[in-house]
Amino acid sequence: xxxxxxxxxxxxxxxxxxxxxxxxxxxxxxxxxxxxxxxxxxxxxxxxxxxxxxxxxxxxxxxxxxxxxxxxxxxxxxxxxxxxxxxxxxxxxxxxxxxxxxxxxxxxxxxxxxxxxxxx
Amino acid sequence: xxxxxxxxxxxxxxxxxxxxxxxxxxxxxxxxxxxxxxxxxxxxxxxxxxxxxxxxxxxxxxxxxxxxxxxxxxxxxxxxxxxxxxxxxxxxxxxxxxxxxxxxxxxxxxxxxxxxxxxxxxxxxxxxxxxxxxxxxxxxxxxxxxxxxxxxxxxxxxxxxxxxxxxxxxxxxxxxxxxxxxxxxxxxxxxxxxxxxxxxxxxxxxxxxxxxxxxxxxxxxxxxxxxxxxxxxxxxxxxxxxxxxxxxxxxxxxxxxxxxxxxxxxxxxxxxxxxxxxxxxxxxxxxxxxxxxxxxxxxxxxxxxxxxxxxxxxxxxxxxxxxxxxxxxxxxxxxxxxxxxxxxxxxxxxxxxxxxxxxxxxxxxxxxxxxxxxxxxxxxxxxxxxxxxxxxxxxxxxxxxxxxxxxxxxxxxxxxxxxxx
Numbered sequence: 412x413x414x415x416x417x418x419x420x421x422x423x424x425x426x427x428x429x430x431x432x433x434x435x436x437x438x439x440x441x442x443x444x445x446x447x448x449x450x451x452x453x454x455x456x457x458x459x460x461x462x463x464x465x466x467x468x469x470x471x472x473x474x475x476x477x478x479x480x481x482x483x484x485x486x487x488x489x490x491x492x493x494x495x496x497x498x499x500x501x502x503x504x505x506x507x508x509x510x511x512x513x514x515x516x517x518x519x520x521x522x523x524x525x526x527x528x529x530x531x
Numbered sequence: 532x533x534x535x536x537x538x539x540x541x542x543x544x545x546x547x548x549x550x551x552x553x554x555x556x557x558x559x560x561x562x563x564x565x566x567x568x569x570x571x572x573x574x575x576x577x578x579x580x581x582x583x584x585x586x587x588x589x590x591x592x593x594x595x596x597x598x599x600x601x602x603x604x605x606x607x608x609x610x611x612x613x614x615x616x617x618x619x620x621x622x623x624x625x626x627x628x629x630x631x632x633x634x635x636x637x638x639x640x641x642x643x644x645x646x647x648x649x650x651x652x653x654x655x656x657x658x659x660x661x662x663x664x665x666x667x668x669x670x671x672x673x674x675x676x677x678x679x680x681x682x683x684x685x686x687x688x689x690x691x692x693x694x695x696x697x698x699x700x701x702x703x704x705x706x707x708x709x710x711x712x713x714x715x716x717x718x719x720x721x722x723x724x725x726x727x728x729x730x731x732x733x734x735x736x737x738x739x740x741x742x743x744x745x746x747x748x749x750x751x752x753x754x755x756x757x758x759x760x761x762x763x764x765x766x767x768x769x770x771x772x773x774x775x776x777x778x779x780x781x782x783x784x785x786x787x788x789x790x791x792x793x794x795x796x797x798x799x800x801x802x803x804x805x806x807x808x809x810x811x812x813x814x815x816x817x818x819x820x821x822x823x824x825x826x827x828x829x830x831x832x833x834x835x836x837x838x839x840x841x842x843x844x845x846x847x848x849x850x851x852x853x854x855x856x857x858x859x860x861x862x863x864x865x866x867x868x869x870x871x872x873x874x875x876x877x878x879x880x881x882x883x884x885x886x887x888x889x890x891x892x893x894x895x896x897x898x899x900x901x902x903x904x905x906x907x908x909x910x911x912x913x914x915x916x917x918x919x920x921x922x923x924x925x926x927x928x929x930x931x932x933x934x935x936x937x938x939x940x941x942x943x944x945x946x947x948x949x950x951x952x
Contacts, residue, residue, distance in 0.1 A: 428574075429676020430546035433581045437541075440585035458586045488586055 414454065414521040415500040416491045417507065421483040422514025439508035447492060447503070456490030483515070491521060541593060544748075546577060548755075549594060550674030553601045555646040556637050558671075559709050560605055563653055563702040566671070572608075576600040598638055605634050647672065648763050649709040651756065655723040656707055659698050664727050665734075666694040673752050683745045684734060711765050721766065725774050725830065728753045728760075732778050736785070743789075750785065754778045761817075773821035773830035779814035780837035783807040795943045799846035811841045832861040851880040868894050872910055884917040901927075905934040909944065 428436070447453035466475045478485070487509075494500040497520060504516045550573055557569040576597055590596040609630050615623035636642060654668040665684070669675040677695070681688045701707070712720045735749030757775045760766035787805040790796055818834055836857050843849040858874040871894045878887040891911060894900065901907050908931035915924040932944045 427676075428578070428581075429679055430550040430577055430674045431544065431679060432676065433577050434541070434544070434546040437581050437585045441587065444585075444587050456586050458583045458588070461582070487582060490586070 412493045412495060413497075413500075414491055414523070415494055415497070416489055416519050416521055417500075417504055418489045418517040418519065419487045419507070419509055420485060420515045420517065422487065422509035422512040436508055436512065439511075443506055443508055444490070446506070447490075452493040452503070454491040454493060456488065458488040459486055461485060461487065487514075541589070544674075545593070546580075547674035549597050550577065551650075551672045552594075552643050552647060553597065554671050554674070555650040555709075556598075556643055557601060557605060558650060558653075559637055559642075559646040560634060561608075563707050563709060566699055566702060568608075570671075572601065572604050576604070602634060602638050606631055609634070644759065644763060645711075646709065647759060648765065649711055651724055651760070652711060652720055653702060653707055653709055654698075655720065655727050656702070657720070657723055658705070659701060660694075661726070661730070663694045663698040663701075664723070665730055666691055667698040668727055668756075669731070669752075670695055672756065675752075679745065679748075682742070683749050717765060721760075721768065721770065722828075724760065724766075725770065725828075728757050729774065729777075729830075731756075732781070736781055747785070750778070750782055754782065769821045769824040769826055770828045770830055772817045773828055773834050776814045776817035776821055777830050777834035777837055779810045779817060780834060780841055783810035783814065783841065797943075798840065803845070806841070814838065814841065827860070829861060829865045832857055832864070836861070849880070851877055855881065868896070868900055868907075872907060875914070876910060879914050879917055884914050888914050888918070901930070902934075905931045905944070908934065912947070 444453060444456070464476075464478055466477050467473070468475065492500065492503060494503060497518065500518050500520075504518050507514075507516045509516060553573045553576065554566075554569055557572060558566055561569055579600060580593075580597055584590075584593070610627060613626065613630070615627060618626065637646065650672050651668065654672060655664050659667070666680055669680045669683070670677070675683070677688050677691050681691045684691070711717065732750055732753035735746040735751075735753065754775070757771065757778060761771045761775055783806045784798075784801065786807065787801045787803075788796055814834070815838065818838055821831055821834065836854065839850055839854055839857070854877045855874070858870065858877055861870055862874065872891065875887040875891050878884070878890065888911070891897065891907070891914070894907075897907070901911075908927040911927040912924050912931065915921075915927065928944065928947060932941065
């Protein structure tokens with residue numbers, strides 16, 4: 412088994428949700444994550460605040476406000492899961508409720524030193 | 532933090548109801564002229580909740596969490612506008628503390644209910660058009676989105692946007708305060724609120740064209756607001772209880788009026804065992820409360836009529852004599868074509884079909900009503916049939932069929948045409 416990270420972009424940056432739509436979206440997420448947990452492939456997850464972030468850059472330790480990414484590109488959070496292959500991980504990612512709101516899920520394999528399959 | 536299996540604690544429409552509370556409290560603090568900003572603050576709080584909670588990090592007290600976000604944001608906005616840095620640290624500190632205390636007091640449970648009531652009163656301001664009152668109430672008090680309002684009222688989003696804009700603009704330009712009117716004004720305003728709530732309820736109850744889910748939502752929401760009114764010292768009145776009784780008794784038949792083919796089932800053909808007994812009991816309870824005092828409103832009369840139906844073992848066993856008395860009283864206050872029509876139906880049940888037909892033809896503007904509302908033709912069909920005048924019956928049956936656009940109504944009439952051909 413390999414581990415993958417799903418990085419969620421966009422979707423929750425929209426402003427025209429009604430309260431009911433937001434609640435429904437939240438419930439869709441609950442059942443999606445519950446399902447992953449029931450299958451014992453969910454590992455961890457966090458939400459990232461869209462505001463107040465900073466970026467530290469380069470040897471000069473330049474600190475700037477932001478990220479000021481396009482709202483479609485802004486990372487809203489991530490979860491890590493277990494899957495046999497990237498294809499299987501992608502199939503799992505297709506169940507993410509964000510996709511219905513025109514959001515995106517970036518699927519990346521987590522590299523492990525002691526995992527043979529991850530080695531070059 | 533709670534685990535996913537605690538999800539059930541977020542009840543249906545929780546966000547909607549919380550939205551109504553937060554908008555009311557914040558508008559109390561910032562004034563109706565800042566309604567737009569208030570709605571943004573609330574929207575931002577929900578987005579924040581959605582982003583964090585969806586990762587299965589549900590707070591122990593979701594309502595408290597949201598209110599905390601709203602409260603902090605309110606203090607933050609005031610702090611920025613007060614420019615505390617103009618003062619010494621000592622004064623700035625004292626002013627800020629005072630601000631926090633002032634804001635804090637509006638977040639107490641009883642104050643929240645109070646603000647919601649004030650918000651309802653503002654939405655039903657007499658200077659606003661009825662359709663604008665309805666849209667604004669659904670948006671601000673009930674937390675419906677524009678799309679949902681449009682779907683519920685069967686119009687398009689642009690129309691709803693326009694109504695909301697017009698209403699908000701009025702509140703803003705005339706700095707309408709969030710207040711509870713006193714004395715006679717309170718009675719007048721309460722009656723405006725009743726009208727809006729009853730309209731909301733009827734939109735949900737009668738519009739067969741809208742989908743069932745949103746219709747139920749509307750009825751439930753109208754009842755929730757009526758209950759809110761009934762629980763507040765300023766709204767705790769016999770007329771409010773009468774309105775609640777009426778809604779409960781009508782809602783008890785909600786599931787029994789449409790069959791599996793989405794056709795309307797008329798009262799006489801409904802299976803009375805399917806009426807919701809719990810709602811009927813609640814209806815009787817409020818009906819009882821409504822009988823205090825000497826005010827006799829249309830809601831008293833209409834709930835009494837609804838109760839007569841609920842009490843009758845069958846359609847035939849209905850106490851039609853008492854029904855006629857109630858309709859006569861109702862006519863004194865609400866002389867509308869629909870009341871006249873319903874009274875004619877009662878007359879027919881008392882073996883006075885010829886008189887009933889005569890009275891229908893005396894309804895003001897009946898020629899136009901026959902052309903615009905299928906129900907008038909449909910009732911005439913039944914009445915002519917009772918008197919054995921098959922020729923007229925068929926004429927109006929055809930007319931009713933061509934007129935209705937509702938599929939459910941078409942099915943109902945088609946059934947009648949087939950049964951008698």
